Amino acid sequence: MRLYDYPAPSPRRLRIFLAEKGLDIPRVAVDLAKGEQLGPEFRARNPRCTVPMLELDDGTCLSDCLAICEYLEALHPEPPLLGATPLERAQIVMWYQRIDADGFNAVAEVMRNASPAFKDRALPGPEPTPQIPALVERGRQRAQVFYRDMNARLMESEYVAGPTYTLADIHLLSVVDFGAGWGRMPVPAELTALLAWHQRVSARPSAKA
Amino acid sequence: MRLYDYPAPSPRRLRIFLAEKGLDIPRVAVDLAKGEQLGPEFRARNPRCTVPMLELDDGTCLSDCLAICEYLEALHPEPPLLGATPLERAQIVMWYQRIDADGFNAVAEVMRNASPAFKDRALPGPEPTPQIPALVERGRQRAQVFYRDMNARLMESEYVAGPTYTLADIHLLSVVDFGAGWGRMPVPAELTALLAWHQRVSARPSAKA
Numbered sequence: 001m002r003l004y005d006y007p008a009p010s011p012r013r014l015r016i017f018l019a020e021k022g023l024d025i026p027r028v029a030v031d032l033a034k035g036e037q038l039g040p041e042f043r044a045r046n047p048r049c050t051v052p053m054l055e056l057d058d059g060t061c062l063s064d065c066l067a068i069c070e071y072l073e074a075l076h077p078e079p080p081l082l083g084a085t086p087l088e089r090a091q092i093v094m095w096y097q098r099i100d101a102d103g104f105n106a107v108a109e110v111m112r113n114a115s116p117a118f119k120d121r122a123l124p125g126p127e128p129t130p131q132i133p134a135l136v137e138r139g140r141q142r143a144q145v146f147y148r149d150m151n152a153r154l155m156e157s158e159y160v161a162g163p164t165y166t167l168a169d170i171h172l173l174s175v176v177d178f179g180a181g182w183g184r185m186p187v188p189a190e191l192t193a194l195l196a197w198h199q200r201v202s203a204r205p206s207a208k209a
Numbered sequence: 210m211r212l213y214d215y216p217a218p219s220p221r222r223l224r225i226f227l228a229e230k231g232l233d234i235p236r237v238a239v240d241l242a243k244g245e246q247l248g249p250e251f252r253a254r255n256p257r258c259t260v261p262m263l264e265l266d267d268g269t270c271l272s273d274c275l276a277i278c279e280y281l282e283a284l285h286p287e288p289p290l291l292g293a294t295p296l297e298r299a300q301i302v303m304w305y306q307r308i309d310a311d312g313f314n315a316v317a318e319v320m321r322n323a324s325p326a327f328k329d330r331a332l333p334g335p336e337p338t339p340q341i342p343a344l345v346e347r348g349r350q351r352a353q354v355f356y357r358d359m360n361a362r363l364m365e366s367e368y369v370a371g372p373t374y375t376l377a378d379i380h381l382l383s384v385v386d387f388g389a390g391w392g393r394m395p396v397p398a399e400l401t402a403l404l405a406w407h408q409r410v411s412a413r414p415s416a417k418a
Contacts, residue, residue: 047358048307060296067303074295086283087269094276098257102334125311127354132343145336149256 001025004042004053006032009104009178011052012209013065016170019206021076025054033117038126049126066096069167081167092161095168099160103146103175107183109139143185146175151191158197165201173201210234213251213262215241218313218387220261221418222274225379228415230285234263242326247335258335275305278376290376301370304377308369312355312384316392318348352394355384360400367406374410382410 003018005011005027018025030036030051037049046053046063054062054071062068073082083089112118113135123129150172153160160168176198180186187194201207212227214220214236227234239245239260246258255262255272263271263280271277282291292298321327322344332338359381362369369377385407389395396403410416 048311056296060300062299062303064303064306066306067299070302071295071299074298086280087265089283090271090276090280091269093279094271094273097273097275102257123351127351129347129351132341132347134341134343138338138341142332142336142338 001057002055003027004030004045004051004055006030006051008032008051009107009174009182010050010065012177013167013170013174014052014068015209016173016206017069017072017081017167019209020079020081020165020170020204021072023072023076028055043126047126048124050124066093066167081165081170083161083166088162092166092168095161096171099150099168099171099175102142102149103172104178106139106142106146107175107179107185109135110143110183110185113139139183140185143179143183144188147179147187147191147194151187151194154193154197160197165204169197169201170206173198173207210266211237211264213237213239213254213260213264215239215260217241217260218316218383218391219259219274221386222376222379222383223261223277224418225382225415226278226281226290226376228418229288229290229374229379229413230281232281232285237264252335256335257333259333275302275376290374290379292370292375297371301375301377304370305380308359308377308380308384311351311358312381313387315348315351315355316384316388316394318344319352319392319394322348348392349394352388352392353397356388356396356400356403360396360403363402363406369406374413378406378410379415382407382416 003014003025005015006029030042032051036042037051043049045055045061048063050063052065052068054068062071070082073080083092112122113131113133118131120128120130122131157163159165160172176187187198189195212223212234214224215238239251241260245251246260252258254264254270257272259272261274261277263277271280279291282289292301321331322340322342327340329337329339331340368374369381385396396407398404
């Protein structure tokens, strides 16, 4: 098994997941800054040209973060990061998807439509996609709404999906750090529940992954 | 258990899923055309204001289609629509996510940014989001690329995720019909593998759901 990796927000989710599981999977660096994900070698494995990507020993490639985590959770159930019951799992997946749609996509929208480094790459994948300047402002507004909503959730729940740390927290941590870093949108000081949660999950050794 | 439903592409996925499972869950109609999903009653159950939504007997609400399907699959494993092994499941989730990001979002982008009915509702949820005309053209191009990629996949595989019909096929069927209908982007005639697959899955009784 090999994990195709790069120091960027999306593959970081998987690195944190592996650290929480205590799993060590050999890694192959794909230099996204140099566009290696668009080259023929990687593209043959993953036509969507996205990282992270897990390659199994028989050559099968899994290229979606949730799919990879579900697979690894089945192989290595302890500690559970996707819940102990069907309902817990469904709630974690629900939050994961919401964080993806409302949070990750908002920050990515800002970065990919603003940065000259993403000229004609406003969406992931091999197809050239021109930047749309109006999406930068829209993404900034969406990110603020997302922070506010996550703060409200963390006022009522210790972790995103309930009383324990799960894949939903891993995803939110990667989005918040993505927003504060590449997106230059730190969480506003008044969102104290979200900030306290961020401090808590950032103190876990896995956050360094 | 109650399913909040409306005759639109997103909840259709769940209706097909239930039909394939032979499950009959009481339904509550939420009139999206009248904006009932934004009203206080529904919003208290699902702050994201999206349909489909599954309400359990204890009041717990699940509001993401994949999360709901994973939950129902655990409760009613036969016939399997999310695979028989961890790898099959991961591949189905991977395709589901890809169809969501590249297909469903592309068609929704066209519809929500073009139709006067979606003025200030260019994204789902309660926050007003202005339409961006440039996204209409971008969505159209993305949909064509998506059709082409799915055609390539269906040249090598009988169903989306492998040799059997799964949730990935249900999602793609809803997207293709969404694109041809509301999006006015039928699959081009030269994409014969995608069209043959569409005929095959549309002939299943569940497609009428």
